[in-house]
Amino acid sequence: MVFSDIFFLFWFLPLFLILYFAAHGTKLKNIVLVLFSLFFYSWGEPVWMCLLILSSILDFLNGRFITKHRGEKKAVLGVVMSCVVDLGILAAFKYSGFAVESLNALTGLSVPVPQFHLPIGISFYTFQSITYVVDVYRGKKAQTNYINYLLYLSMFFQLVAGPIVRYGDVAREIENRSVTTSDFSRGLVRLIFGLGKKVIIANSVGALAAQFLTFDKVPVSVLAAWSGVLMYSLQIYYDFSGYSDMAIGLGLMCGFHFPENFDHPYVSRSVTEFWRRWHISLGTFFRDYVYIPLGGNRRHQMLNILIVWFCTGLWHGASLNFILWGLYFAFFLVLEKAFLLGLLKKIPRVFGHIYLILVAMFGWALFYFTDLSKLGACVGTMFGAGGVPVTDLLTESSLKGSIWLILAALILCAPVYAQAEKAETIASRKSGVLFGMIGAAKVILLMAVFAVSAVSLVGDTYNPFLYFRF
Amino acid sequence: MSESEKKEKGRKRRSALECSIIIIFLAVIYFVGLCLVFLKRPTESETEKRKLAEKPQFSLAGYFSGEYAHEFTAYFSDTVPFREQIVGIVSVLNKYKGIAAPTFYGNVQEVNTATDIPEPPAPVETQAAVSGTEAVPDSVQTTVTDEQAAVTEVTEVTEVTEEEEPVENIAEFSNNGIVVDGVKMYGDNAGVMLFGGNNAAGSRYADTISRYKRTLGDDINVYNMVVPTSVEFYLPRKFSPYSTSQKEAIDHIYQSYSADVIPIDAYSEIAKHTDEYIYLRTDHHWSQRGAYYAYKAFCEKLGLDCPDIDKDYEVCTKQNFVGSLYGYTNDITLKNSPEIFTYYKPTREYHTYYYKYENLSPVGESVLFHEYAEGGNCYGVFMGTDSIHTKIETGLDTGRKICVFKESYGNAFIPFLVDNFDEVYVIDIRYFGANAVQYIRDNGITDVLFIDNIFAANTDKLINDIAALYDNALGSQGGGVVSFDEQGNMVTTAAGTAVTESTGPAETAADAAAQTAVTAVPSADTGG
Incomplete structure (x- = not known):
């Protein structure tokens, strides 16, 4: 099931809220949450629920094992076993096809390529399992109640597309939490705006991107190529951050405070900054669970950077272009560490923005085309190679037809909403009338976004979440 | 009023707003949720000229294969009460996404350039100007550009065709x-x-x-x-x-x-x-x-x-x-x-x-x-x-x-x-x-x-x-x-x-x- 679905919004969610708040005490609430989460996950993918449960039992037992042997060498065994099994399952489902294909291509063999259907959310919950065993190894108290551990792994908010919530971040709230009116309301607002980001913006610019950048054809004009890459850059941001907003919002409504996952990445002025603002939970996971254990910047930093970004790329998909995409960012990060960051600080800010936007856009082009020759053709078209026309009627008309929406999408990449919230707080202290007006406007805006999203979802078959692939 | 009093006042006001948001939202989702239970669901779409998705029969086998869930979800959103009217609203809303512009629907591609001939030896050249047409080009009017609907449309068309016979290659379609x-x-x-x-x-x-x-x-x-x-x-x-x-x-x-x-x-x-x-x-x-x-x-x-x-x-x-x-x-x-x-x-x-x-x-x-x-x-x-x-x-x-x-x-x-x-x-x-x-x-x-x-x-x-x-x-x-x-x-x-x-x-x-x-x-x- 996905959040942007009539069934979820008007049946699953209302029913869940009734039972969740009717349940007395955290224990009962946890049971309700687990049951709904399992239903959520098994809706359409019931087989993979077994995989999730098996993996959770193993990691739960390993957590107990590590605690039992705390301080002994044996404890490492628990970590290693969990990592091997979890990553092994991930590798089998996600990478075996790619690995065999690569092997065949390199050696000329024709080993049959395994065709696995990727279990939804596996990339996310595998990493969550790893944070659990590692956090426990590092001293966090292991979970003694299996239901609570299953809850951590399967919470329907973040199960299928993140954010990757670390065990340490929610351990306390799993056992003891309360929901305040303020949290619930803020969660609702996040949920509604997240839905709008996904349904109103991401789906629309996504349709444009698909129109401008067909996989099987070179874009017809320079304008089409640039617009296509730009629309895809917007789509992937709104799609993914919208989903994270909904997850964080739903979490808040149930008393969980998940860490932020996106912080207006496109306002960054360097790649270093961009990756501090984009998919934060993934970046910090790799930092704390891979980069630093490897030695961080204390020893063979270059190698560490290379490994981390190779893995980051590979995590996004089993294909050469994703690996190159990871290494592409590694290249800029190294460059920035070497001298570029210093240079960027000296020159006017606008150049930093332009630099980052261009690097990000070409990055997304690399991300988009799994076929590298298509990527080459697209980038060539962006620079007018082969005498393609500068513009074409179809692209022009499509851009004009969605121009307000595109402008809104560009503006909302900046922290507009955070500013509005600040203004709201100030107004609330100054004047009741002014705040009343702001409040009314906010309610109207929220309901409008919700209504437009819901209406758009009716009969709308174009509604894929991009990050479900990963 | 002291600074802390002001803050307290602000907190109360914000809290009132938060409560109203919660009440309004819950009222909406429960009301709509109940409507979805009790209102009659349409079975066909007149504008789209197709039968809407049918409610699947529940079976354990269907549930465990995931098919039941997919079919049910499709049925659920395809047969929302007042679907025709809602789709009409969407087409009006889409008008406001941009300024009046020519509208293409579907997977439109250029076909009249030397490099873009869709099928092998099609001797297509730049189209001769059509004579004697009634076409009045370039008249300004308000229209919808609706890529989303376009995609939906194409998908639906494909579905219909698939019912009759699997489509081998969509690119071959004229x-x-x-x-x-x-x-x-x-x-x-x-x-x-x-x-x-x-x-x-x-x-x-x-x-x-x-x-x-x-x-x-x-x-x-x-x-x-x-x-x-x-x-x-x-x-x-x-x-x-x-x-x-x-x-x-x-x-x-x-x-x-x-x-x-x-x-x-x-x-x-x-x-x-x-x-x-x-x-x-x-x-x-x-x-x-x-x-x-x-x-x-x-x-x-x-x-x-x-x-x-x-x-x-x-x-x-x-x-x-x-x-x-x-x-x-x-x-x-x-x-x-x-x-x-x-x-x-x-x-x-x-x-x-x-x-x-x-x-x-x-x-x-x-x-x-x-x-x-x-x-x-x-x-x-x-x-x-x-x-x-x-x-x-x-x-x-x-x-x-x-x-x-x-x-x-x-x-x-x-x-x-x-x-x-x-x-x-x-x-x-x-x-x-x-x-x-x-x-x-x-x-x-x-x-x-x-x-x-x-x-x-x-x-x-x-x-x-x-x-x-x-x-x-x-x-x-x-x-x-x-x-x-x-x-x-x-x-x-x-x-x-x-x-x-x-x-x-x-x-x-x-x-x-x-x-x-x-x-x-x-x-x-x-x-x-």
């Missing part, structure tokens, strides 16, 4: 999307389906019909009429890169026969009358007036008498027709430009009999014009639906019997034939299950006409259907042997597959036809 804005026909807003062309398929089409001619021999005339569609005459010039010449595609077919098939040049006759209402503005079909000019060309070729369209027929009209192009695009411009649907009834007496395609068992006698069809289904006036087999007896004594193999374009053409033939047999190539050659011989047919619009004649699936009818004929185990008894009823000696179903009275048949007319979607890719 359909190149739909353009609405700036298109004018007869002084009013219109939409046209862009033509992508596929001469490879055209060659196969010509070849397939040639096989019929070779098998049927010299005694039976085989005619072929390929009909141009509205895009050929009414596309504003600025869009010419997106639609290729139908004249060339038709000529290509007419030059590709490998037997003595007689081509009927409907194109030239139709092209003379582009200032008359010969195509529907909001639908992918022609009007019956357009079909009349094709009939005129047919009569000229065969040396038949051709009545006068303005004198010799009973003229009937239906108001507020908004056709399939609106269904495909949800374009508000089209919705707001309904047309008057005109049809012409022959005044001579004739009898129309209907048969089921599955086993050719008689359904009964009924009317040729199904005048209860209305709204978006007006084209269903002709023959009622495509999915029922028709025979017309005219009581004439010309010694000629014609069998027409058609897709839905043929429907508007059929009524004219009652003035020239003793019997008219109408077979929709997409549904007929028996052996066509056998059928033609058994019924003493003298003339065979294949009439298809150019989209259909360039679409592999339709060509496969025509070929299948022929291949059925080669084996006796095909769809059964068909003949008529003394009463003129068709008798089927079915080879095992015949299903005996009770045949209702004519009225029931008509009702059934109406039902099917609603649900039988003319697939956009074929224009059929």
